[in-house]
Amino acid sequence: MTRTPSLVPTLGTPRDPPGNDVTSSSSPAPSVTAEACTLWLFEDGTSAAPAPPTAIACSRAQVSHWLAGQIPAWLWARRTDGIAVLRDPSCGRELRRMARELRDLLAPRTAAGLLERVADSDGPLREALAALPGSSAPTFADLARSLATNPHPEAARLARLAWALEHL
Amino acid sequence: MEGERERIAVISLQRLGDLLTAARITDALAQRKTTASVELVHWDSTAQAAALLPGVSARHTLPFGALRRRSRIHPLAALRHLSERTAAIIGARGFDRVVNLSSTRFACWFAPTLLVPHGTIVGPAIDGNGRYYASHRAIDYLNDWGTDPQLCTFAHADLYALAAGVRLAGFAGLRDRAGRRDGPVVLHVFGSERAKDWRTPDDWIALIHAIGRDLGRPCVLVGAPDEADALSDIAAHSGSRVVTSPLEPYLKLLTDATGLISVDTVAIHLAQLVGTPTVVLRQGSARGHAFIPGAHAICLDAVPDPARVADIIAVARRQFFGGHGPSDAPVQLQPGVIARAGVCDKDGLLGLATPEWISAGPQVRAAQRRDASWRAIWRDWFAGRTPPSDAVAAALAGSSEQDAARRQRVIAGVLGPDAAAIARHIGSAA
Numbered sequence: 001m002t003r004t005p006s007l008v009p010t011l012g013t014p015r016d017p018p019g020n021d022v023t024s025s026s027s028p029a030p031s032v033t034a035e036a037c038t039l040w041l042f043e044d045g046t047s048a049a050p051a052p053p054t055a056i057a058c059s060r061a062q063v064s065h066w067l068a069g070q071i072p073a074w075l076w077a078r079r080t081d082g083i084a085v086l087r088d089p090s091c092g093r094e095l096r097r098m099a100r101e102l103r104d105l106l107a108p109r110t111a112a113g114l115l116e117r118v119a120d121s122d123g124p125l126r127e128a129l130a131a132l133p134g135s136s137a138p139t140f141a142d143l144a145r146s147l148a149t150n151p152h153p154e155a156a157r158l159a160r161l162a163w164a165l166e167h168l
Numbered sequence: 169m170e171g172e173r174e175r176i177a178v179i180s181l182q183r184l185g186d187l188l189t190a191a192r193i194t195d196a197l198a199q200r201k202t203t204a205s206v207e208l209v210h211w212d213s214t215a216q217a218a219a220l221l222p223g224v225s226a227r228h229t230l231p232f233g234a235l236r237r238r239s240r241i242h243p244l245a246a247l248r249h250l251s252e253r254t255a256a257i258i259g260a261r262g263f264d265r266v267v268n269l270s271s272t273r274f275a276c277w278f279a280p281t282l283l284v285p286h287g288t289i290v291g292p293a294i295d296g297n298g299r300y301y302a303s304h305r306a307i308d309y310l311n312d313w314g315t316d317p318q319l320c321t322f323a324h325a326d327l328y329a330l331a332a333g334v335r336l337a338g339f340a341g342l343r344d345r346a347g348r349r350d351g352p353v354v355l356h357v358f359g360s361e362r363a364k365d366w367r368t369p370d371d372w373i374a375l376i377h378a379i380g381r382d383l384g385r386p387c388v389l390v391g392a393p394d395e396a397d398a399l400s401d402i403a404a405h406s407g408s409r410v411v412t413s414p415l416e417p418y419l420k421l422l423t424d425a426t427g428l429i430s431v432d433t434v435a436i437h438l439a440q441l442v443g444t445p446t447v448v449l450r451q452g453s454a455r456g457h458a459f460i461p462g463a464h465a466i467c468l469d470a471v472p473d474p475a476r477v478a479d480i481i482a483v484a485r486r487q488f489f490g491g492h493g494p495s496d497a498p499v500q501l502q503p504g505v506i507a508r509a510g511v512c513d514k515d516g517l518l519g520l521a522t523p524e525w526i527s528a529g530p531q532v533r534a535a536q537r538r539d540a541s542w543r544a545i546w547r548d549w550f551a552g553r554t555p556p557s558d559a560v561a562a563a564l565a566g567s568s569e570q571d572a573a574r575r576q577r578v579i580a581g582v583l584g585p586d587a588a589a590i591a592r593h594i595g596s597a598a
């Protein structure tokens with residue numbers, strides 16, 4: 001896909017997590033499809049076979065390592081683009097808890113969490129998110145309304161796309 | 169604009185069959201001297217149909233499923249991707265004209281984002297204040313009137329083409345059949361909705377035997393790959409063969425076929441593009457009345473039971489072989505069976521009418537005349553003319569009480585200020 005500068009930078013760029021304690025491990029091949037990065041969590045000693053075809057299989061031990069603050073840079077960098085955290089439905093309670101924790105860490109839905117992801121940008125999206133209550137989980141409609149009040153040249157176009165997604 | 173030439177986007181964020189009906193629009197737009205390029209925007213799941221549209225210089229996909237999945241992660245995941253895709257579609261500059269063929273709110277919000285400043289939007293859209301607007305009265309009609317099977321109906325594709333300023337009668341189809349109609353009869357057994365399927369596998373087996381016996385043609389069963397086993401069971405008991413292929417080879421098969429008998433709308437639209445005579449078997453809530461397949465098809469509906477083999481054979485014989493078949497006498501269908509053929513009026517608008525070769529009572533013929541008068545009224549309105557109030561009054565007077573009430577409501581909604589004058593006329597006539 002070709003990135004066109006006029007729109008993309010307004011959405012912010014991925015950045016490293018705070019501190020330097022991230023384990024650098026090799027990144028899986030970048031996704032060439034429209035699918036977001038998908039993690040599939042499974043219990044150690046079981047098969048990851050039920051995972052969706054494009055998902056990255058993650059054992060419980062790996063997830064535990066990540067939650068201890070060792071999230072690799074390649075994964076952290078994909079947060080703005082979106083990371084889906086799925087788990088084997090037959091997994092135990094502890095892995096379910098870890099899935100929730102990882103989801104909150106990598107894919108928070110609150111305005112504050114989303115704002116953190118675009119903090120480096122100076123585009124209308126950062127201002128639109130900043131205008132929303134930090135603890136709220138904004139919908140596309142919330143984003144669109146907030147963008148509609150922004151004078152930035154790209155704000156109107158982003159607001160339109162947000163409204164479109166509200167009705168997808 | 170490149171000089172005086174326009175870069176045009178045609179948005180067809182619809183299903184496979186609907187997208188196929190855009191062929192006339194892309195073909196006509198590409199042939200205009202003022203057109204620099206025609207580019208199609210469609211869902212990624214309809215790439216096969218998009219590849220068949222004529223006159224298209226670039227095809228851009230939007231990932232429906234992936235956007236839905238991204239939306240579930242968080243809003244930025246979907247918005248970021250849609251924004252990138254939109255930017256890639258726009259390229260260095262936007263489109264001078266965007267023709268939106270989709271009435272969904274997604275498409276109505278999305279369509280204007282592709283425009284250059286002061287570009288032209290054709291079809292339905294939503295303005296910056298969230299207000300719906302249509303560029304043409306035909307689109308208003310479509311959204312206000314809908315497809316009530318008891319009332320006058322136009323094909324959606326016609327209304328969109330009219331709104332796009334496309335000459336409706338100018339499309340000759342995708343391929344020249346060159347007079348060949350000696351291939352097999354193609355049967356499309358399963359539709360996308362099981363509730364609309366025609367009868368049971370045993371009935372299909374009986375139909376295939378009857379086609380071989382009475383029409384002298386072999387049969388080919390066509391369907392999706394996941395229907396192969398069910399189709400093979402029917403083929404094994406009927407001496408037919410099964411084909412599960414992409415749309416392009418399917419189009420070739422239909423081009424050479426004697427005819428198509430189908431419950432599936434994609435197959436029906438595909439056949440219309442190459443002029444293959446078609447018998448449409450429709451069930452479901454609208455019972456086919458609101459489905460306008462094209463000028464080469466006849467809809468066979470039965471209320472309340474599905475059509476019978478004998479009726480299908482009688483109609484297929486006439487539809488496939490015309491007046492040169494074994495019988496030129498009027499076809500007598502069993503009570504409860506309704507047959508209406510696709511027709512194309514002088515303006516190129518498609519409709520449905522009971523053919524002369526079907527025995528039909530005076531009530532059916534009278535309903536057809538009323539339908540024709542309503543179509544004339546709406547055509548006036550599409551063209552920006554106020555329909556003659558005496559014609560509206562006469563048409564209303566000819567409707568049943570229930571239909572007349574609904575039509576008056578729609579007239580009031582669609583015609584707006586014009587409705588007052590018409591209502592006065594109706595009142596004085598009464």
